[in-house]
Amino acid sequence: MIKLLALDMDGTLLNSQKQLTEPQIKAIHRAVESGVKLVLCTGRMLTGVKPYFDQLGLDAENEYVIVNNGCSTHQTSDWKLIDWAELSPDDIRYLTTFIPESEMQLTLFDEEHYYVLDDEPNEYSRADANLVFVEPTILSMEEATNQSRHLFQAMFVGTKEATEAFETKHAATLNQHFDAVRSQDVLLEILPTGTNKASALKKLAEHLQILPEEIMAMGDANNDIEMLEFAGLSIAMGNANDHVKSLADDVTDTNDCDGVAKAIYKHILH
Structure with a gap:
């Protein structure tokens, strides 16, 4: 039953x-x-x-x-x-090390905000935020790592081609520290291990x-x-x-x- x-x-x-x-x-x-x-x-x-x-x-x-x-x-x-479950400040610092050599944007989430660790959201982050009825919020590294909020998960967001290339290159490494899952063409989700x-x-x-x-x-x-x-x-x-x-x-x-x-x-x- x-x-x-x-x-x-x-x-x-x-x-x-x-x-x-x-x-x-x-x-x-x-x-x-x-x-x-x-x-x-x-x-x-x-x-x-x-x-x-x-x-x-x-x-x-x-x-x-x-x-x-x-x-x-x-x-x-x-x-x-x-x-x-949430990401630690060290987790977030580590995730940012993957950004300089890629076209992807790093996003983070608490209960009510869709955060972007960049100067402005790219078109894919903006579109994804609109699907959950919010506008992206710019977040600095200092704000992201000061432990004043629960940051549950992260996403690397970009074009389909960039996301595929990023996943191919980095998924194995990321999965040693987190659980990485490709749930949509333009994003790779990063979750606390387990x-x-x-x-x-x-x-x-x-x-x-x-x-x-x-x-x-x-x-x-x-x-x-x-x-x-x-x-x-x-x-x-x-x-x-x-x-x-x-x-x-x-x-x-x-x-x-x-x-x-x-x-x-x-x-x-x-």
Whole structure:
């Protein structure tokens, strides 16, 4: 019996226009009303989740969101931060050493800000910030390393070609110190070691006394892999890449054809 539904957002719950459709909303309502706990699990920062959660219009007392690819977990009753992992000042200093020889821009995230460690955001940082409903904020190295804020994760952002070249050259080195994941063409995400959607979901499930075999997880991208492997029932989207599909227990329809709703009816509300 499924007791917890873990849902990726971009490419999964949201369609290609970044919209939440009525069939998806209705299916989630029915799942929650049947007693299933909803956990949105996303690489987005919190500001990029709240409007969609509000749109869901759930009456339940408290659900949860795991944001920043597992770096931070919030309860939805008051949006309190209940668990997190963060980068240290030394981590940030080390990450800046990769910038001079590349075309990439380094970005950092706390609960409400999309920070750019540069004189101004490039077009890709600006576009990515707009997706989570914020404007990029310029941050100095001194500000980034003074420990006055939780900086959960970093991203190297640039053109698709520059990101591919950067990943090829540096991913192995970065993975010795962090967990690096390419979740989109124009960015490489840098997480504290051992941090991913699954690590956060595991801790939350233990808190809720829910077993892995009682969890259904849905996703489409490489940053969903650990979560899909952790869950007792893993569902890949029809628009997922072939590797993600090969790891899943089942493949549903695409995010543009309400694949989440169809999987909920098939596996939870059958």
